[in-house]
Amino acid sequence: MQPEDVQRALGPRLGTRLSAVEAFPGTAGRVRFLREAALDVFRAVHDDLGFLHLSLVGGVDWVDHREVFYVVWSDDAKQYLLLSTDVPANDAHVESATAVWPSANWHERETWELVDIGFDHHPDLRHLLMPDGYVFHPLLRSFKLHEPEELEVKSRHV
């Protein structure tokens, strides 16, 4: 499967909400879409293109905006496909992929707690790696390493 095939399959359904399908080495391509189209993209990729396995969800803090990316795998094509969308830093949320791939649950919890990207209609969006009540989102660029004593005061929840 080539990026052109992905473009041909997704283009009619998404229209202008599909920003681009770029070539990406080692994968079937990298689909860039607007975040309003997230659920449609997930459904199309899952149902039409046959990428049944969600391998990874992650987030990147680009300071002026944030990026959510998904890595999906097709057992038929034996290929990965990257999905990625940008969200503004002051309003960082996107539709949850758990409706299409249930395995997105923990990945999105991790993405939320580390990069502070909310996931709408997530069944159980709470801390995964950090204790409840943890106030930081440590993988943001604005997060500074704390002195141990300061971190202790802010992290103590027991």
Next chain:
Amino acid sequence: MTSPQVRVTPPPTSEEFELRGELPMAQQPAVPFVEIETLRTREFLPAAKEALSDWIAEEGQAKVLRPVFNWAGRNSLFPLHWGLACCAIEFAAGFGARWDAERFGVVPRSSPRQCDLMIVNGTVTWKVAHKLITLYEQMPEPKWVIAMGNCATGGGPFRTAYSVVPGVDKLVPVDVYIAGCPPRPEAMLDGILRLERLIRERKE
């Protein structure tokens, strides 16, 4: 038949312990010493009870019985059988055939209710902190804590990380710190023996 002569030897003082080296119990018992002939006589138990009662009344309960409890306690330290990080591998090796920590009476137990020693072997994250405190509070008194390795001692290489407790002494009182990353099983055994030395000096 005349009443048997019950000879009672007071337990050695802590200075005498030090003179006799690391494992004094093999050479002389700390409990009152009774000759074997007197054990065979019918009047031994009441006489011994009377002698012991007099002795305890004379010396005070704390002074007489505390060394006995200390002796029993330090020779049957039961650590909690858990592992947090790579130090747990050394912990496990310490109880294997080569180092065999069980010869010191150290037997890992899986329930905190049966433990009197918590060996914190690994990086303590904030996520596990309240579980660690729960386990510590579930252990019956008296109880001790050994911070094993640099992570448990002061956070180690992760001291400034966002998820790591900078030293387990922020959460529970620690009696013995063991340096190393990770410490070898010999170092863990040395820490246990140092803890035994602390328990020997215990007064209350």
